[in-house]
Amino acid sequence: MKLARDTWLVFQRQVLLMWRTPIWIVVGITQPVFYLLLFAPLLKQVLKPMGASTYAEAYQIYVPGLLAVLCIFGGLYTGFSLLGELKAGIIERSRVTPVSRLALLLGRALRETLGLLVQAVIITLVALPFGLRVEPLSLLLAYVLLALLALMTSAVSYGIALALPNDAAMAPVVNTVAQPIGLLSGVLLPLALAPVWLQKVAEWNPFYWAVEGMRALFSGRPGDSVVWQGLLIVAVLTAAAVSYSARLFSARIR
Amino acid sequence: MIETKGLRKSYPSGKHGRTVVDAVRGIDLDVRAGEIFGFLGPNGAGKTTTLRMLATLIRPDGGAALVAGADLLTDPAGVRRRIGYVAQGGGTADAVTGREELVMQARMYGSRKAEALRQAADAVAAFELAEFADRHCSTYSGGQRRRVDIALGVIHSPKVLFLDEPTVGLDPASRGQVWAEIERLRTGGMTVVVTTHYLDEADALCDRVAIVDHGQVVVEGTPEALKREISGDVVLLGLAAGEAGPAADALRGQRSLHRLEPGEDGLRLYLDDGAAAVPQLLSVLNGAGIVPGTVQLQRPSLDDVFLARTGRSIEQS
Numbered sequence: 001m002k003l004a005r006d007t008w009l010v011f012q013r014q015v016l017l018m019w020r021t022p023i024w025i026v027v028g029i030t031q032p033v034f035y036l037l038l039f040a041p042l043l044k045q046v047l048k049p050m051g052a053s054t055y056a057e058a059y060q061i062y063v064p065g066l067l068a069v070l071c072i073f074g075g076l077y078t079g080f081s082l083l084g085e086l087k088a089g090i091i092e093r094s095r096v097t098p099v100s101r102l103a104l105l106l107g108r109a110l111r112e113t114l115g116l117l118v119q120a121v122i123i124t125l126v127a128l129p130f131g132l133r134v135e136p137l138s139l140l141l142a143y144v145l146l147a148l149l150a151l152m153t154s155a156v157s158y159g160i161a162l163a164l165p166n167d168a169a170m171a172p173v174v175n176t177v178a179q180p181i182g183l184l185s186g187v188l189l190p191l192a193l194a195p196v197w198l199q200k201v202a203e204w205n206p207f208y209w210a211v212e213g214m215r216a217l218f219s220g221r222p223g224d225s226v227v228w229q230g231l232l233i234v235a236v237l238t239a240a241a242v243s244y245s246a247r248l249f250s251a252r253i254r
Numbered sequence: 255m256i257e258t259k260g261l262r263k264s265y266p267s268g269k270h271g272r273t274v275v276d277a278v279r280g281i282d283l284d285v286r287a288g289e290i291f292g293f294l295g296p297n298g299a300g301k302t303t304t305l306r307m308l309a310t311l312i313r314p315d316g317g318a319a320l321v322a323g324a325d326l327l328t329d330p331a332g333v334r335r336r337i338g339y340v341a342q343g344g345g346t347a348d349a350v351t352g353r354e355e356l357v358m359q360a361r362m363y364g365s366r367k368a369e370a371l372r373q374a375a376d377a378v379a380a381f382e383l384a385e386f387a388d389r390h391c392s393t394y395s396g397g398q399r400r401r402v403d404i405a406l407g408v409i410h411s412p413k414v415l416f417l418d419e420p421t422v423g424l425d426p427a428s429r430g431q432v433w434a435e436i437e438r439l440r441t442g443g444m445t446v447v448v449t450t451h452y453l454d455e456a457d458a459l460c461d462r463v464a465i466v467d468h469g470q471v472v473v474e475g476t477p478e479a480l481k482r483e484i485s486g487d488v489v490l491l492g493l494a495a496g497e498a499g500p501a502a503d504a505l506r507g508q509r510s511l512h513r514l515e516p517g518e519d520g521l522r523l524y525l526d527d528g529a530a531a532v533p534q535l536l537s538v539l540n541g542a543g544i545v546p547g548t549v550q551l552q553r554p555s556l557d558d559v560f561l562a563r564t565g566r567s568i569e570q571s
Contacts, residue, residue: 093345
């Protein structure tokens, strides 16, 4: 009960702060739309071997990957905003109060999740005129998966921000984590196009399963086993990431 | 109000964290209810680490402490409810107003929304923040920000308030204002613990002072009592280069002289009755062919106490 109340409190404050920094909203919306409008036209040709002969089919493969990459990368980069709050003493001020430590993390990660989901909805809407079609129920399930992804990567990113000894290390560490995750989950191009050895490596990447689950949902196969597998893997990892970072929020002394 | 026994904290340091720095090496304290208690010491003496331990921000490696009746190690949540803490750098966000921060702070301490609004309004009135409370914190001057920081620290009416270097970087007028706020809180019955490396702050503000160096309490008492230990007066002799040695030799053995330390541009002499001793000292120096450029007579300061105990000056370390 106290956790829910405190999380809501931190979440509200974080939404207010985001609302008062409109530049983030503008950047957050234009970026994915650019990806959709400027990159997608290349796809029809590239995705032919996957059996995509129309724009609609190409978008069915591309959009779920784009949404996943949005949530994975968006989440991983959110730790940078925590660095600012750490420097300003806001985290320390909160930690002296009896406010729940887990709420300090969850309120922030959920703000990030909300922002990323709004962007995902915008991308979905913009893709509709290009012929993207997806079942409402499948779409809802896909958003659940995306929300978990965003929550997990945000928690990981906060964990990195709290665990690193200095701010300058944040960018290289996040990039080093994000790059192989992105490439090995086939977010932009499906790994079905990759050589066998690369596919074998990718199967060890949990995000690969998430992206495959997203694609199944967008192709009208919600019953495909990769959907529940992806959801389960991401849910377990989210729980682990949140509990790890929450511990840092209560113990870390920066 | 605060009792500590052998409070310790060390940090890993060095290239691979192999060596250990003892930041605080066993601190025993007894802070009484309703007093302003000061930790005075040079930067790096362990003042902030001690304060952060008492405020539950870092866990001590050893020792025990009772803060406002709650055990620091077994009941940190109980300590948190009873204390307020203001970090040296404060802790306000730029894009919100002081009043919004006060409401948020009250709510983090568990108040409902209506109650939090009332607490914030009370704080705005008590700390005279009305003029700027509804502007964004990014527009505040250093002094305004500091007053909001302190108001945030006491929004829940704690029994004990911890202030880390409360007046660093403030102009003299804002400094005076912060001192006045701290004294007002004490008058209201709050126990206030401050760290400072300003001698005048410890002297003017604090009822009792613990002088800290290398993670240990060197000496503790009221500023007056500490200074009284340094007998009598201090006489500063301004001497030309190379004269300090011969002058010291000439003066040694003078009956009124307790101690003699090399100063910045000459000698520091500790005497019983400085005003009466100066003519005698000057005639002794004249006998040795030395004429001081300047002679100053001072009451001993807390820095003299620190110097007498550690052989160093706070202002130089």
